[in-house]
Amino acid sequence: MDSVLPPTDGPLPAYRARVAEGALRPDPAQAHAAEILQSLWRTLRGYDPRPTATQPSKGFFGKLFGAKRGSGDLAAPEGTPEGLYLVGAVGRGKSMLMDLFFDTADVPRKRRIHFHAFMQEAHNRIHAWRQANPGADDPIPPLADRIAAEASLLCFDEFQVHDITDAMILGRLFEALFARGVVMVATSNTAPQDLFKGKPGRDAFLPFIALIQSRVEVLYLESLQDYRRERIRGLPTWHHPVDGRSERALDAAFEELSGEKHGQPASLQVLGRSVPVGWSARGVVRTSFEDLCGRPLGPADYLALATHFHTLVLDGVPRLGPDNFDRARRFITLIDALYEHRCKLVASAQAAPDQLYEQGENAAMFERTASRLMEMQSQEYLGLPHLP
Known part of the structure; x- marks a missing residue:
């Protein structure tokens, strides 16, 4: 989804304006989240990383899922900002707050998408790449290149992992995206440490959880109102x-x-x-x-x-x-x-x-x-x- 509003003074003034006009009720938990988003908004003003090619990743995700040497990767731009993972019960206003942030974010390349739709798109792109490159065996670097070229700020609504095929590619894909300077902001009903909980193969998914926790600030929206x-x-x-x-x-x-x-x-x-x-x-x-x-x-x-x-x-x-x-x-x-x-x-x-x-x-x-x-x-x- 592209931005529909021009950059303004950020999500916090936009939130306060909605409260003042009666469109939103005053909510201390939402106001606190808007303040955190405002800080990230300031950090990201004009953010547009232009990473350069370097050696392929040798991180634990490459080893875990069998990345090949020579597949190509990108170095993380120095000073890449941390993202934000906003977690809370349903109906607490997480998506509304992220919309205020996304619409006001002064970032040249940005995208907001439901996480399930993003993963469907990723699977389709991997399938198309394999058909166009028979014999090649690592679609993750070119997929990450394409996603990072489209957006340096990715805003995900309803970040959830239920499917084993999603779980198996998420680690290497997001390691590559973060290495390319992509910043993630997400909403979810599930804390990072509880993603894919109780599912077969979760042990192999734990490094992805560690990666997410290292690259985003986790903020719990404690609003009592649904x-x-x-x-x-x-x-x-x-x-x-x-x-x-x-x-x-x-x-x-x-x-x-x-x-x-x-x-x-x-x-x-x-x-x-x-x-x-x-x-x-x-x-x-x-x-x-x-x-x-x-x-x-x-x-x-x-x-x-x-x-x-x-x-x-x-x-x-x-x-x-x-x-x-x-x-x-x-x-x-x-x-x-x-x-x-x-x-x-x-x-x-x-x-x-x-x-x-x-x-x-x-x-x-x-x-x-x-x-x-x-x-x-x-x-x-x-x-x-x-x-x-």
Whole structure:
């Protein structure tokens, strides 16, 4: 995402202005984080490293993942600033603060991207490089060259590591990026020492955690207020019938919950497959009933969606019955996954939940799903924390 605002006096004045105009409530934890970001903003003014080529890295990541001599690397520019890793519970304003920092950052080359989308892009670039360079066996240096040429400041939203293929390349990739003078600012619900916790192969991932902790300041956002849950508790979540009014309501809900009008194309890695799931921003994903239930997806796909995103905005749930029972069965599985992980649902449908599947074979099976859909609209359910 490119900057949409010209450089100003930094994130702290921007934050204070929003509080003064009533757009934000005063929050001591957010104010403290804005002060830390302001200090980094000052350090980075005009930052534009131009590293020079040197010998290939001989660090522990190169040894760990088998980097080849002669693959090429870059020396870290002298005085490269530390980045920032902002960690806290969901809904505390981490993304909002990073947006203020990114929009005001006076850095010629900068980029803000959801971390999951960044890793998808990295895998795609590695695949393309291997196809263009048959026989070559180390795509990390050219990948790091390309990323560093695009941005010397990388701002990541929702830094999380769930996939073993991500874990296996992160160490060498970020060692190379930091060596090229790239500064990282990230938000996450997970402290660095807890990344990839409990996953097979985590011991090999620990050096990456050490690298992150050496290159960024970790700041815990201790705000007690979950602003995101407040927003969704004030929104209608089931709109029927499917028409222009309900479509506009879903547009407004996505923008209110994510802070963006459209988001970015999203996909999930499930059992070695890439599963497109619509458009997403800041933990909110928007897609259609047909995209989720008209394709041969299964419980693993819906589980991945329910755990990765805290809110699903779903367009166009039709009336269900024996004639489209395959879709109805997948919808039942989807709702079970959302419900079990307290994922929030905002949807447009042709009827109220208890009228979606009224008669015919398997109508009784749908009664539990209708009951869950009704409960998922309640203020009690909307106030529950997401279980990622």
